[in-house]
Amino acid sequence: MEALRTRASAQPLQDADDLIDSVETFIFDCDGVIWKGDSLIDGVPETLDMLRSKGKRLVFVTNNSTKSRKQYGKKFETLGLSVTEEEIFASSFAAAAYLKSINFPKDKKVYVIGEDGILKELELAGIQYLGGPEDGGKKIELKPGFYMEHDEDVGAVVVGFDRYFNYYKVQYGTLCIRENPGCLFIATNRDAVTHLTDAQEWAGGGSMVGAIGGSTQREPLVVGKPSTFMMDYLADK
């Protein structure tokens, strides 16, 4: 320990150079690393420029599934950073990429509890979906004899952060998972906290996933951080 500490304090720059030379791909978290809310973090542009000048591969990872890769690209642009869609790995994209990786049947649909980013990525992947923001205003009239229909072609329920979360979505997603044979329960992430505004911490995707877990008694397959799917996908690229 002592030896290490001495070496680190004696040659910090040398060590940083060694580290950079030995690594091919740099994976960055976005929130709290690249930006905080809508503000760029100090030193980020210089660091990214330096890594690019050395030919490093950069990947920007975010568990926030409210935006698609394209929408994240715009956020990078607004902050003055030049990042391609291929360099972005958002959990919205991860859900679509996972379904593609398992050859999700073309005649099956995805029920989405989440926001626009998931819908956009499913669309790009050519996967049929329903739900999402559209179900945000729907209510259930629990009158005697009321029966909620659900689409028997739903083969996966994808759950991510959803500020328009409601009981209609909980019941719809639960019915699909419980009653459609083989229906998958996929979570973009289980984060307790998300940073939608920089003023405070917000209840994260873990809430929506916890709700569906509570009614289905099933564990989700997580495709965002920390999941083996993400690392396998990035390694294969």
Place this chain on the structure above:
Amino acid sequence: MEALRTRASAQPLQDADDLIDSVETFIFDCDGVIWKGDSLIDGVPETLDMLRSKGKRLVFVTNNSTKSRKQYGKKFETLGLSVTEEEIFASSFAAAAYLKSINFPKDKKVYVIGEDGILKELELAGIQYLGGPEDGGKKIELKPGFYMEHDEDVGAVVVGFDRYFNYYKVQYGTLCIRENPGCLFIATNRDAVTHLTDAQEWAGGGSMVGAIGGSTQREPLVVGKPSTFMMDYLADK
């Protein structure tokens, strides 16, 4: 096993009589035992009359927290059964009774994610509350810099089934549990399923509890079935 089976088939009525004679208090679940949705189950009135004629104490337990004991009394009446409020142990009441049992401070408040039954029982117990159905229509504008205020006097968040569940409630309850020192997280129940209509199974209180568990990373204290609080309370009466 063989001997037992022979005895059971030879003397079923004798065994039932022995069982009844040896038991002082009979605890009944309501849903699926006394009624199904809004229909009384066959044989229930005769059985209850028989037990009462033998001087047995009857307790009717329900994890459904949407109604208070008084409101359940009316449901029993509608079905033609004469049951007193004291004989009803609803999880709405359990939440209030638990808070009374720990001498919940008079100057503290309860934030309710749930329906009218919980509010009514808290009121009867003289406990201040906020939230409940009133927050069902509230929305959050997640604009940059937006900050959600919360009441620092909230000392407990009570979570039960809530058909008006939304993200406002998730965030409010989460802030109280996360930021108010010592704030309790109380669940009326964690049932995956509830029977609000007899036409199908509905996602139960376990959904709302799962959501708050997902964002707070805390385990709730459950006061309904199956909880030691309920059995201790009934044994003490």
